Amino acid sequence: MPIIKEITIEPNLPSKLLPLLDIAYNLWWTWTPDAIYLFEDMDRECWERVNHNPVALLGTIEQPRLEELSSDEVFLARMEAVKSELDRYLASKTWYHKVKQNEGLIAYFSAEFGLHESLPLYSGGLGILAGDHMKSASDLGLPLVGVGLLYKHGYLTQYLNPDGWQLEKYPANDFYKMPLRPVMQDDGTPLLVDIPIGERTVWARVWDLTVGRVHIYLLDTDVSENSSDDRQITSFLYGGDLETRLKQEIVLGMGGIRALNAMGNCPTVCHMNEGHSAFMAIERLLQVRLSENFDFDQALEVVKSTNIFTTHTPVPAGIDRFPPDLIQRYFKGIVQHLGISMEKFLGLGRINPKDHGELFCMAVLAIKMASQTNGVSKLHGEVSRRMWSAIWPNIPTHEVPITHITNGIHTLGWLSSEMARLYQRYLGSRWIDEPTNHSIWKRVAGIPNFELWRSKERLRDRLISFARYRLKKQLEEKGAPRYKLKEADEVLDPEALTIGFARRFATYKRATLLFKDVERLKRILTNEERPVQIIFAGKAHPKDKDGKELIHKIVQMANLPEFRKHIVFIENYDIEVARFLVQGVDVWLNTPRRPLEASGTSGMKVTANGGINLSILDGWWVEAYNGTNGWAIGAGEEYDDPVYQDEVESRLLYELLENTVVPLFYQRNSQNVPDEWVEMMKNSIQTICPFFNTNRMVEEYSNQFYLPGLYRWELLTKDGWKETKEICNWKRKIYEVWPRVKILKVELPTDDKPKVGDRIPIKVIVDLAGLGPDEVRVEAYIGRFDEFGNLTGGSPLPLLPSGELDGSAHVFTGKILCLSSGRIGFTVRCYPYRIELGHQFELGQLTWWE
Ligand SMILES: *Cc1c(COP(=O)(O)O)cnc(C)c1O
Numbered sequence: 001m002p003i004i005k006e007i008t009i010e011p012n013l014p015s016k017l018l019p020l021l022d023i024a025y026n027l028w029w030t031w032t033p034d035a036i037y038l039f040e041d042m043d044r045e046c047w048e049r050v051n052h053n054p055v056a057l058l059g060t061i062e063q064p065r066l067e068e069l070s071s072d073e074v075f076l077a078r079m080e081a082v083k084s085e086l087d088r089y090l091a092s093k094t095w096y097h098k099v100k101q102n103e104g105l106i107a108y109f110s111a112e113f114g115l116h117e118s119l120p121l122y123s124g125g126l127g128i129l130a131g132d133h134m135k136s137a138s139d140l141g142l143p144l145v146g147v148g149l150l151y152k153h154g155y156l157t158q159y160l161n162p163d164g165w166q167l168e169k170y171p172a173n174d175f176y177k178m179p180l181r182p183v184m185q186d187d188g189t190p191l192l193v194d195i196p197i198g199e200r201t202v203w204a205r206v207w208d209l210t211v212g213r214v215h216i217y218l219l220d221t222d223v224s225e226n227s228s229d230d231r232q233i234t235s236f237l238y239g240g241d242l243e244t245r246l247k248q249e250i251v252l253g254m255g256g257i258r259a260l261n262a263m264g265n266c267p268t269v270c271h272m273n274e275g276h277s278a279f280m281a282i283e284r285l286l287q288v289r290l291s292e293n294f295d296f297d298q299a300l301e302v303v304k305s306t307n308i309f310t311t312h313t314p315v316p317a318g319i320d321r322f323p324p325d326l327i328q329r330y331f332k333g334i335v336q337h338l339g340i341s342m343e344k345f346l347g348l349g350r351i352n353p354k355d356h357g358e359l360f361c362m363a364v365l366a367i368k369m370a371s372q373t374n375g376v377s378k379l380h381g382e383v384s385r386r387m388w389s390a391i392w393p394n395i396p397t398h399e400v401p402i403t404h405i406t407n408g409i410h411t412l413g414w415l416s417s418e419m420a421r422l423y424q425r426y427l428g429s430r431w432i433d434e435p436t437n438h439s440i441w442k443r444v445a446g447i448p449n450f451e452l453w454r455s456k457e458r459l460r461d462r463l464i465s466f467a468r469y470r471l472k473k474q475l476e477e478k479g480a481p482r483y484k485l486k487e488a489d490e491v492l493d494p495e496a497l498t499i500g501f502a503r504r505f506a507t508y509k510r511a512t513l514l515f516k517d518v519e520r521l522k523r524i525l526t527n528e529e530r531p532v533q534i535i536f537a538g539k540a541h542p543k544d545k546d547g548k549e550l551i552h553k554i555v556q557m558a559n560l561p562e563f564r565k566h567i568v569f570i571e572n573y574d575i576e577v578a579r580f581l582v583q584g585v586d587v588w589l590n591t592p593r594r595p596l597e598a599s600g601t602s603g604m605k606v607t608a609n610g611g612i613n614l615s616i617l618d619g620w621w622v623e624a625y626n627g628t629n630g631w632a633i634g635a636g637e638e639y640d641d642p643v644y645q646d647e648v649e650s651r652l653l654y655e656l657l658e659n660t661v662v663p664l665f666y667q668r669n670s671q672n673v674p675d676e677w678v679e680m681m682k683n684s685i686q687t688i689c690p691f692f693n694t695n696r697m698v699e700e701y702s703n704q705f706y707l708p709g710l711y712r713w714e715l716l717t718k719d720g721w722k723e724t725k726e727i728c729n730w731k732r733k734i735y736e737v738w739p740r741v742k743i744l745k746v747e748l749p750t751d752d753k754p755k756v757g758d759r760i761p762i763k764v765i766v767d768l769a770g771l772g773p774d775e776v777r778v779e780a781y782i783g784r785f786d787e788f789g790n791l792t793g794g795s796p797l798p799l800l801p802s803g804e805l806d807g808s809a810h811v812f813t814g815k816i817l818c819l820s821s822g823r824i825g826f827t828v829r830c831y832p833y834r835i836e837l838g839h840q841f842e843l844g845q846l847t848w849w850e
Helices: 019-024 027-031 033-042 044-049 054-060 063-070 073-091 095-099 125-140 242-262 279-292 296-305 324-338 342-347 362-368 378-387 417-427 438-446 449-477 482-488 518-525 545-559 575-584 602-608 620-624 642-665 675-688 694-740
Strands: 106-110 144-149 157-160 166-169 180-182 192-197 200-211 214-220 269-273 307-310 372-375 402-404 497-502 532-537 567-570 587-590 612-616 631-633 742-747 759-767 776-785 791-804 809-817 825-832
Touching (some): 019 027, 019 054, 027 073, 027 125, 027 200, 044 054, 063 073, 095 125, 095 694, 106 125, 125 214, 125 269, 125 694, 144 242, 166 545, 192 242, 192 324, 200 242, 214 242, 242 279, 242 324, 269 279, 269 694, 279 296, 279 324, 296 694, 372 694, 417 438, 438 675, 449 482, 449 497, 497 575, 518 532, 518 642, 545 567, 575 602, 602 620, 612 620, 631 642, 759 776, 776 809
Parallel strands (some): 144 214, 269 307, 307 372, 497 587, 587 612, 612 631
Antiparallel strands (some): 157 166, 180 200, 192 200, 200 214, 791 809
16 A cells, blocks of 8 residues: 555735635534525535535535636625625624523534535434534524534435435535634644543544534544454444444544543533433543542432433433443443443343333433423424333422423524525524524514515525426436426426425325325316415435335336426435525425424424415424414324224315315415415514524523533532532432332311312421421322322422431321312422422432332
8 A cells, every 4th residue: 555645735816816715614604695605606506516516516616616716806805805704703792691590501412413515424314413502502692512423425415216225325525615624723733522431542633613602523533543343433424334333423522522631621511412422421430530539429419410401302212322241342341431330331221120121212311411401392202201201200290300401503504695695684684693683583574565475476486496406417427418407497397386305205204195095186286266386395214124124115106297396305314405405485384293203403494584374283283383374184183093093184185275274375365465375474483483483492491501500510510529429429428318218198178179270288398307498309299180080280289398207207288279169189299309400300309108
């Protein structure tokens, strides 16, 4: 092998154009239209060719054109304006300045980040959410860094063979043509982080990706210090076998913490976006334990109370589970340093730690390593509490400590410039800095219907041109004859009601529900006066045969002569395709099998651009739908029989389209504007935009998790970690005495019959086994009976300590208010309590009256 040396050649920009580099290397430009136009106008053809990547653009554009631009006064003035806008953004005061209480650093871990089409480091919703989380964290000025992996080949690029079967390509990324900079050491060499993987050390380079005020650090194992196997660890996003996945997750979690440390950062609050990064907690445990000479429980106290976990999937197959022997092989050495047995370690990833057959589940590990766990919509919170209730066997399902924070979008990043201009004109400029302000969004009512409608029509028009362009390109690549290419110019109608359906082709999303009754669909689409058309896009996971089958079926349908002009499948769904679709469609169709859609966010993008949602009441739509801001398919039913469900729900969908959606769209006033439709657009924007955005979402994460986490870290570490030691001692005492805590006696008045409005006095005697009454909570627990005689939907009523009896018995009293008539169920419970706990059932101890 010859020696091959790596040399990086920087673009030779005329000095006057150097500010372009600052703009190109900060993804702030991706949500700033003037910055986008600036790059686009440098060389439109080149801009398309480099997939809208300004770093590649500056390196590819011909030198004479650069010289020309450097003496173009107008261009230079525009560039300076954008640069000052960036500087202003970076220097301005933020939300965080107002709320800041404690020092510290928040690290946000994610296996994928979807920030822009030119950075293929994402597969779908999870990554897009992470990307939008970063953009809003930047807007809000949080002290937050992202941590992820830099994949050589990213996720699959989709293309279809002439029969409509999905094939995949994995083009290699050239990191030097991306807005990435390797993190350097003081001596000018790239930083390398060592990560223990099994018996070996794997090295990772760290790349810095800048998103406004926020940095994302991406780890990359493709360095010459590694064996050729290890160089491949970060090759593919969600590719490779189980063992590769495990290695990736060690690099992401453990390597991520080490990378931050190597740069001099000690994260004090860590957020796991899905379970892939849960090994992060193991590295944190090791560090705290070794540096403070703590035992495992003490280290866990600190780490757990400053970790946050967001779960994203209600589909069990979507969660990583590793066989115990694989974990054993990779974590033998680490477990020794943790000072626990391998069995105990394996138990951290099991619902039932004693079940040796149970696989090691990353979501369970994350839950057990975090003091706060949340789902991503209200409904998904409920589903997650049910799904994971076995981890807290004694606790009623609705009190399982998993909350929810509903997802959002970074509105500016998804907004068309047409709509942005309209909002600017009619809402004022404050909507950009205060996207969560309901009263500002109310002003949408003042946009003249005519103007709003014209903007929508322009956006639809652009979508149709894009779809035709893509279709033609797809046909060309398949070697289609010339007449076919010509036909591509005639598909779709810029005036027709346009429905979009784009998402991952997982079977639960039911992309083909609309084809249940092909004749009926044909009547809807091909009505001469009121034509309807559908644009599809989406990838199937390479191993998902059923998903590929769905794509095949849609393409077959789109090829039928009667549907040819009305149905189009755009290949390779990515952020760019998504942008055209969500901006251009009139109706966004979503047909998941409830409750399998955790949240979904694409419908939110559509709303901001004046499209209307037509969806099953699942995920975010349950929370958003109010009867006048879109359409619901069904009423939120769940079915046992999927065939029957498809039958019922497809019929509901056809009826909605035939009787409601299509007529409303074509009901025009004298100016050819569908007034009622536009009213619905306005309702939708007003009610959805102020809430379903990531600025609101990240504020919620901050108020509920980040700020308390930063506070807890300070509390636990100050004065020589005094509080940590105290809480650990207290917990140890609790675990020891709790088996002896007993509810001895419950006294209720027996004589009279209570009526609505009465208060029933209650007196409870508890043997606290030596604990003080302030170390526990005693609660009356009141609910209704279900058909099996069990108590359901109970709610607790705290009882107050009212004196001590002989020995260790204590009295607690309170009054139950009779709110409504009928039979109520009632019991009493007791659990250890301390204000510093992350949640009330943190110790998992709960004693019921028996
Ligand atoms: C927004 C988006 C998603 C996620 O949206 P869903 O509603 O969950 O389907 C997935 N992929 C891309 C490219 C997106 O832009």
